[in-house]
Amino acid sequence: MSAAEKINLLGKTREEMEAFFLSLGEKKFRAHQMLKWIYVQQVDDFEQMTDIGKGLREKLSEIAEVRPPEVLQQDISRDGTRKWVLKVDGGGAVETVFIPDGRRGTLCVSSQVGCALDCSFCSTGKQGFQRDLSSAEIIGQVWLACRSFGPRKNLSQHPVTNVVMMGMGEPLLNFDNVVRSMKLMKEDMAYGISKRRITLSTSGIVPMIDKLSEVMDVSLAISLHAPNDELRNELVPINKKYPLSELLNACRRYSEKIPHKHKSITMEYVMLRGVNDQLEHARQLVALLTDLPVKLNLIPFNPFPHAGYERSKQKDIMAFHKLLNSNGLMTTVRTTRGDDIDAACGQLVGDVMDRTRRSERWQQEVFLRAAGSDD
Numbered sequence: 001m002s003a004a005e006k007i008n009l010l011g012k013t014r015e016e017m018e019a020f021f022l023s024l025g026e027k028k029f030r031a032h033q034m035l036k037w038i039y040v041q042q043v044d045d046f047e048q049m050t051d052i053g054k055g056l057r058e059k060l061s062e063i064a065e066v067r068p069p070e071v072l073q074q075d076i077s078r079d080g081t082r083k084w085v086l087k088v089d090g091g092g093a094v095e096t097v098f099i100p101d102g103r104r105g106t107l108c109v110s111s112q113v114g115c116a117l118d119c120s121f122c123s124t125g126k127q128g129f130q131r132d133l134s135s136a137e138i139i140g141q142v143w144l145a146c147r148s149f150g151p152r153k154n155l156s157q158h159p160v161t162n163v164v165m166m167g168m169g170e171p172l173l174n175f176d177n178v179v180r181s182m183k184l185m186k187e188d189m190a191y192g193i194s195k196r197r198i199t200l201s202t203s204g205i206v207p208m209i210d211k212l213s214e215v216m217d218v219s220l221a222i223s224l225h226a227p228n229d230e231l232r233n234e235l236v237p238i239n240k241k242y243p244l245s246e247l248l249n250a251c252r253r254y255s256e257k258i259p260h261k262h263k264s265i266t267m268e269y270v271m272l273r274g275v276n277d278q279l280e281h282a283r284q285l286v287a288l289l290t291d292l293p294v295k296l297n298l299i300p301f302n303p304f305p306h307a308g309y310e311r312s313k314q315k316d317i318m319a320f321h322k323l324l325n326s327n328g329l330m331t332t333v334r335t336t337r338g339d340d341i342d343a344a345c346g347q348l349v350g351d352v353m354d355r356t357r358r359s360e361r362w363q364q365e366v367f368l369r370a371a372g373s374d375d
């Protein structure tokens with residue numbers, strides 16, 4: 001059997017893994033052993049799985065594999081941010097970013113190669129849509145990030161405390177694989193990350209928000225970016241299909257279904273100079289969101305070549321922030337991390353030419369740092 005035909009055990013949920021072992025005539029607990037070998041011990045070679053009998057190990061080697069995506073490039077930023085460029089089957093590349101912040105380690109995970117939704121300020125959107133990632137390719141990003149820190153000293157701990165589905169792609173348009181991967185993030189026998197610390201960010205695919213609430217209650221973030229339909233149609237074209245009133249109703253329904261006390265939804269708002277960053281926009285936001293359980297996260301726009309937008313002036317961001325907070329909308333401003341390695345939001349392109357260019361820039365930066373001229 002060629003490698004391409006082998007069954008990849010990475011990305012199988014607990015239920016799927018149990019069904020796989022039952023189909024081999026094995027007991028369910030083999031599935032649990034396998035999950036722990038893959039996700040806790042970070043092992044991808046059946047030979048090392050010593051509590052699984054030799055006969056079964058040989059059989060597994062014939063028919064199955066544990067295959068994470070191939071790493072094309074790994075960068076570490078001045079601020080500790082790590083970025084991986086991963087090769088995906090069938091061509092193309094996606095990016096994953098790890099952002100350390102004290103005890104917290106947030107992994108920004110991609111769900112698709114490119115994106116079909118073409119938001120006007122997003123470099124992933126400019127690339128168009130290539131394909132959905134498999135669950136192995138999605139959970140494989142967590143696997144690779146954890147493994148990059150070496151063997152675990154304490155098996156119950158790993159560096160990824162939080163996951164945000166905010167890398168490339170629209171996660172709700174790759175629903176099944178994203179949900180399977182999030183189940184593994186939550187699964188005690190895999191990563192055991194609490195649902196509150198897993199955030200799915202969407203541009204607002206209304207029916208899928210309802211569908212998500214039926215299967216999982218992870219934290220939800222909405223890419224709002226505009227306080228009225230006219231401007232949002234321009235920035236986030238999916239708004240023409242699912243306008244603000246429908247989107248906000250879906251948010252209300254979602255938050256009502258979340259049983260835990262952290263039920264507020266994060267509204268992401270990219271700050272584009274002269275486009276959506278005026279006080280009038282802030283006032284409209286207050287009126288729009290006033291009776292919803294939301295918090296706002298202002299994201300200074302991250303530029304990329306030919307973007308056609310500029311980042312808002314710092315004083316405009318601060319005035320916007322102040323107006324929202326003083327009107328009772330809990331608002332934070334996101335600090336941009338890892339932009340020296342193009343790991344910031346919206347800079348994840350995954351195209352080979354860009355990668356080469358960035359890699360050159362990265363090497364240049366390493367050189368500058370070594371020369372002591374960091375800033």
Ligand code: SAH
Binds near residue numbers: 119169299345
């Ligand atoms: N497709 C999903 C998740 C990926 S994008 C979504 O749109 O929500 C993750 C976040 O980065 C979104 O809020 C997105 O709007 C934002 N973003 C995209 N391009 C950006 C840029 N150039 N600068 C800052 N944020 C950007």
Ligand code: SF4
Binds near residue numbers: 123203
């Ligand atoms: Fe796609 Fe999100 Fe970028 Fe819009 S912002 S193009 S939905 S990845």
